[in-house]
Amino acid sequence: MSTYVYGITAVSHPALPEGMGGVGDPPRPVRILRQGELAAVVSDAPEGLRPKRRELLAHQNVLSEIGAAGCVLPMRFGSVAPDDDAVTGVLAERAEHYRERLHALDDRVEYNVKANHIEEAVLHHVMAGNPEIRALAEANRQSGGGAYEGKIRLGEMVAAAVKDRESEDGTALESALEGAADAVSVGPESTGWLANVSYLVKRETAEDFLAAVEQVRKDMPHLEVRLNGPLPPYSFVEPGPAEPAGTVAGGAETGTR
Amino acid sequence: MTVVPAQQTGGGGGSSGLYDVLELVLDRGLVIDAFVRVSLVGIEILKIDIRVVVASVDTYLRFAEACNRLDLEAGPRKSPGLPEIVGEVTESGARGKSKGALSGAAETISDAFKQSREEASERETESRPRARKSTATRRKEEQE
Numbered sequence: 001m002s003t004y005v006y007g008i009t010a011v012s013h014p015a016l017p018e019g020m021g022g023v024g025d026p027p028r029p030v031r032i033l034r035q036g037e038l039a040a041v042v043s044d045a046p047e048g049l050r051p052k053r054r055e056l057l058a059h060q061n062v063l064s065e066i067g068a069a070g071c072v073l074p075m076r077f078g079s080v081a082p083d084d085d086a087v088t089g090v091l092a093e094r095a096e097h098y099r100e101r102l103h104a105l106d107d108r109v110e111y112n113v114k115a116n117h118i119e120e121a122v123l124h125h126v127m128a129g130n131p132e133i134r135a136l137a138e139a140n141r142q143s144g145g146g147a148y149e150g151k152i153r154l155g156e157m158v159a160a161a162v163k164d165r166e167s168e169d170g171t172a173l174e175s176a177l178e179g180a181a182d183a184v185s186v187g188p189e190s191t192g193w194l195a196n197v198s199y200l201v202k203r204e205t206a207e208d209f210l211a212a213v214e215q216v217r218k219d220m221p222h223l224e225v226r227l228n229g230p231l232p233p234y235s236f237v238e239p240g241p242a243e244p245a246g247t248v249a250g251g252a253e254t255g256t257r
Numbered sequence: 258m259t260v261v262p263a264q265q266t267g268g269g270g271g272s273s274g275l276y277d278v279l280e281l282v283l284d285r286g287l288v289i290d291a292f293v294r295v296s297l298v299g300i301e302i303l304k305i306d307i308r309v310v311v312a313s314v315d316t317y318l319r320f321a322e323a324c325n326r327l328d329l330e331a332g333p334r335k336s337p338g339l340p341e342i343v344g345e346v347t348e349s350g351a352r353g354k355s356k357g358a359l360s361g362a363a364e365t366i367s368d369a370f371k372q373s374r375e376e377a378s379e380r381e382t383e384s385r386p387r388a389r390k391s392t393a394t395r396r397k398e399e400q401e
Contacts, residue, residue: 005292049295056282057275076286078295090291112281123320123327137324146321155317158324187280198281228277234285 003081004028004045006062007072007232008091008098011039015069023049023058030062033084035091038098041066042087045080067232071106073098074232105236107203108182111229113213115173115195117166121222126161133157166194169223173197173216180205180212185235194223198235206230 004023009016011034021027024046033040041062049055059077066072081087091098127134136154140146146154173195178184180201187196201209210227217225283297 005289008287051283051295051297053275056279060275060278060282074286076284076288076294077282078297079287079289079292080295081289081292086291090289110281112278114277119323120327123323127324127327133324137321137327140321141325146325151321152314152317154324155319155321158320159316162320185285188284196280198285226277231278231281232286234281237285237287 001083002045003033003042003084003087004049005075005079005081005087006030006041006043006059007066007074008102009039009041009066009070009072010099010102011037013039013066013070013072015066016041017062017065020062020065021058022062023055025054027058033087033091035088036095038091038095040087040091041072042081042084049078049080051078063232067109067230071102071108072232073101073105073237074234076234101237101239104239105200105233108200108233108236109203109206109230110198110233110235111181111201111206111209111213111227112187112198112231112235113173113177113195114193114226114228115170116193116224117162117169118222118224122162122165123158125222126158126165130157130161133161169220170195173220173223173225176216176219177209177212180209183236187235200233200236201229203230 006022016032016039017030018032020030022030022043024043028043028046030041030043033042056077063072063074067074081090127137133154136150136157140150140154143150174184174186174197177197177199181199182202183200185198185200187193187198199209213225213227217223288294
């Protein structure tokens with residue numbers, strides 16, 4: 001029987017969700033595997049597990065539950081070990097590493113911020129800041145919508161201006177929030193957001209972070225800012241170039257963008 | 258939904274929360290090479306709604322049309338200054354309100370994880386007022 005792994009935590013975690021429903025239909029009950037100071041939160045792995053909505057939610061729910069009461073290193077969805085012994089084996093083998101990560105992430109949660117332009121608003125800005133575009137739009141309109149070439153030329157200029165504005169606003173948003181966070185992890189750029197950034201935030205200062213987000217929403221009303229959190233620290237489980245282990249001051253490491 | 262104080266996400270139904278954290282659940286998080294991962298075939302369908310400024314004729318035409326509409330609605334020349342003015346008015350006018358919203362958000366944090374268990378049903382999420390919904394709706398209409 002293979003074993004589905006949700007996350008790794010400390011045995012001292014005060015409220016491990018033993019018996020909670022996990023992945024699968026019917027939901028497989030969550031079990032705890034203990035090894036030294038570490039615990040893995042697992043369940044039996046259902047045959048033919050697929051990345052369906054309810055399975056993703058089950059994975060996320062179990063992790064939220066653990067994260068509510070203590071620190072957890074969340075596994076990526078779909079991690080399956082051959083059996084329980086393989087899980088405890090990994091815990092034993094890499095105990096020091098996981099302990100260090102749990103310590104570094106203790107009392108911290110992840111907030112993910114995604115932002116997009118509100119198209120109408122950004123077009124206003126683009127027109128406002130660019131007399132050439134304004135003049136061309138005006139000329140097009142006066143000739144009853146404009147000839148094909150005129151439209152293409154206008155659209156091309158607008159697209160370029162919007163693109164510039166995207167990277168400008170992405171950078172502005174990122175730096176407006178990084179001061180309120182412990183660490184920053186910039187998501188892949190290709191997913192269709194002008195910003196997709198995860199912030200590691202201390203629980204006790206979460207309110208400050210939320211206030212910073214509200215401020216951004218006020219200061220940049222042409223952005224649609226989506227905030228998700230608190231989440232288990234998905235983006236901070238491994239120390240990496242975007243987030244050195246033991247980072248304290250947010251910000252210095254974000255110059256990569 | 259589950260994960261998150263759903264009222265902090267922008268617009269959409271209960272699934273938007275999952276949609277927004279999907280890439281975290283799927284692409285980040287711990288990987289242990291001794292374990293296998295289930296196949297993620299079929300997940301691409303969830304990655305729609307991608308709004309990138311693609312350099313294509315279609316995009317250019319769409320922007321040109323949008324600019325034309327923009328001027329017709331707001332009147333020539335006047336339109337550019339408008340967003341700033343509106344922004345200022347909202348900012349000073351809404352101070353009291355936003356403060357309330359903030360302490361609400363703080364409560365949400367402490368409750369968020371607790372809620373996750375009860376919120377398996379998404380009804381609560383959907384009945385909550387969504388401040389930013391109008392924006393999302395408007396954008397959707399524009400795209401149609």
